Amino acid sequence: MTQEIDNAIADYLHYIRIERGLSNNTIKSYHQDLQQFGAYVTTQQLRLNQIDHVVILSWLGQLNELGKSNNSVIRMVTSLRKFFGYLFQEKIVLHNPMLDVKPPKKAEHLPSILSVEEIDALLNVPTEQTPLGVRNRTLIEVLYATGLRVSELVNLKMSDLHLQLGLIQTIGKGDKERIIPIGEVAAEWLEKYFSSSRLALLKEKESQFVFLNDRGDQLSRQGVWKIIKKLVLAAGINKDVSPHTLRHSFATHILENGADLRIVQELLGHADISTTQIYTHISKKRLSEVYDNFHPRA
CATH class of the missing domain: 1.10.150.130 (Tyrosine recombinase, N-terminal domain)
Structure with a gap:
């Protein structure tokens, strides 16, 4: 060069x-x-x-x-x-x-999502008997409950959690801060993780980060990816699943249950609502699949 x-x-x-x-x-x-x-x-x-x-x-x-x-x-x-x-x-x-120079046209691609049943199967894989098992279950619960990006998850700090208020704060793309509600189930798993597993992983170290690896250091993006791949395999889910799949699933499921698109945009931290609109296409696609599968004359 x-x-x-x-x-x-x-x-x-x-x-x-x-x-x-x-x-x-x-x-x-x-x-x-x-x-x-x-x-x-x-x-x-x-x-x-x-x-x-x-x-x-x-x-x-x-x-x-x-x-x-x-x-x-x-x-x-x-x-x-x-x-x-x-x-x-x-x-x-x-x-x-x-x-x-004209940019090439972007191929229409709908992201893969997990069904509610597949999410349940994934959550049931980690054991509660080991610190890593509790951490893994908590990690999946938080990803699915909040729609966090994997970078936001691994950079989540203890000071970002406001569990008594049912809220967490995070810094997203462009260093934009947003506040996200976290459900009772995910909050309970965080409390369980903090009470024993995180202390065991720390091994007398100190860390400001919520999710740790087995050496007591900050969990990496690659670490989260490997955890999810391993759990997906154990759950018998035959899909290409990444941390982002849980974000897609979060957005699609709350839209299917009646959430407003603007609310989903805020929760995901999208600057432009056109980015969020892809999830309406997924919902329509799933609606068609349900119709085809269950209507007697489909």
Whole structure:
């Protein structure tokens, strides 16, 4: 990567961190995309002002040839659009090549969700006889009761819990704080986890984080993913389930039970209600499935 492009990427990442206040995960995604693009431009021996829409399209074509998913290409286009928008705004480039690049259409994709019965099966897997079993049950209860993102779950601190009020607070995307109700069942499991299991996991350490690993340290995103995969397998659920699946399930189930879409938007921390509207499509899809399965003349 040439020094010029390297410096431009570094300046842009500094800008979105300091001026825009974007989350570490978002910055990491942009950094990864821009590094890949920078490496490609370096192989073409191009300077920033030599990059036009033909170069961009050639790069996107190469991503397709490498078998990258449509969503990955769309994300790359978004990263480059914002990067070159910044460069043009700062007069680092004379022309924004992304003005001549149309983003590929996003494929219609409805996220996978679990039924209420599958949620129950998942919750029944962890044993109450071990500290890790209680932690795992509590973790699933909290994810399903609140619709937290996995990053929000692992960064949840003891000071964020207000169980007597039935509320928790969290910092979501864009460092936006929101207050979420937590049901009685999940709150009871948190109390059970705190009374014995969390103390056993701490092993005389101290930690501000709610969920801990077996060494008494903060549980990682990868750790949560592995726990859920293991529980799903044990529950005999034949679906590709991730922590986000529980968030999708939370949103879909409360919509199906009559919650207002604006309320769901607030609970999930979506900046735009159009993001939340996908759950109405899931509900309609499930309605059709129920009709097909149970109506005698379907």
